[in-house]
Amino acid sequence: QNVSWLRQQTSLPICVGFGISRPEHVRMIAPVADGVIVGSAFVRRIAEIPAKDRNVVIEEIRQFARSLLAAMPASNVPHS
Numbered sequence: 806q807n808v809s810w811l812r813q814q815t816s817l818p819i820c821v822g823f824g825i826s827r828p829e830h831v832r833m834i835a836p837v838a839d840g841v842i843v844g845s846a847f848v849r850r851i852a853e854i855p856a857k858d859r860n861v862v863i864e865e866i867r868q869f870a871r872s873l874l875a876a877m878p879a880s881n882v883p884h885s
Contacts, residue, residue, distance in 0.1 A: 808821065808837045808838055809837070818839035818840065819838050819839050819840075820838060820839060820840035820841060820842050821834050821837075821838040821840075821841055821842065822841060822842025822843065822844070823842075825841045825842065825843050825846065826843060826845070826846035826849065827846075827873075828872050828873055828875065828876035829876070831843075831873050831876035831877055832876045835876065835877050835878055836878070841873075841877070843873060846869075846873075847866060847869070847870075850865070850866060850869050851866065
């Protein structure tokens with residue numbers, strides 16, 4: 806509802822973030838937003854990883870990021 810109102814006010818891309826921390830959250834928000842913001846989810850995830858080996862942490866975060874990205878429609882995913 807708020808995103809719909811905001812779309813009427815601007816032509817800029819709209820990203821939503823606050824409480825977005827799981828793929829199912831991304832799937833819910835993706836149809837109405839141009840992107841999602843998940844910064845706190847990454848911080849929490851890093852804190853929860855028992856192993857502090859740098860490579861283990863990087864791989865865990867990579868897998869987490871991929872799970873969130875997979876929940877986004879292809880039209881919302883930037884291409885490099």
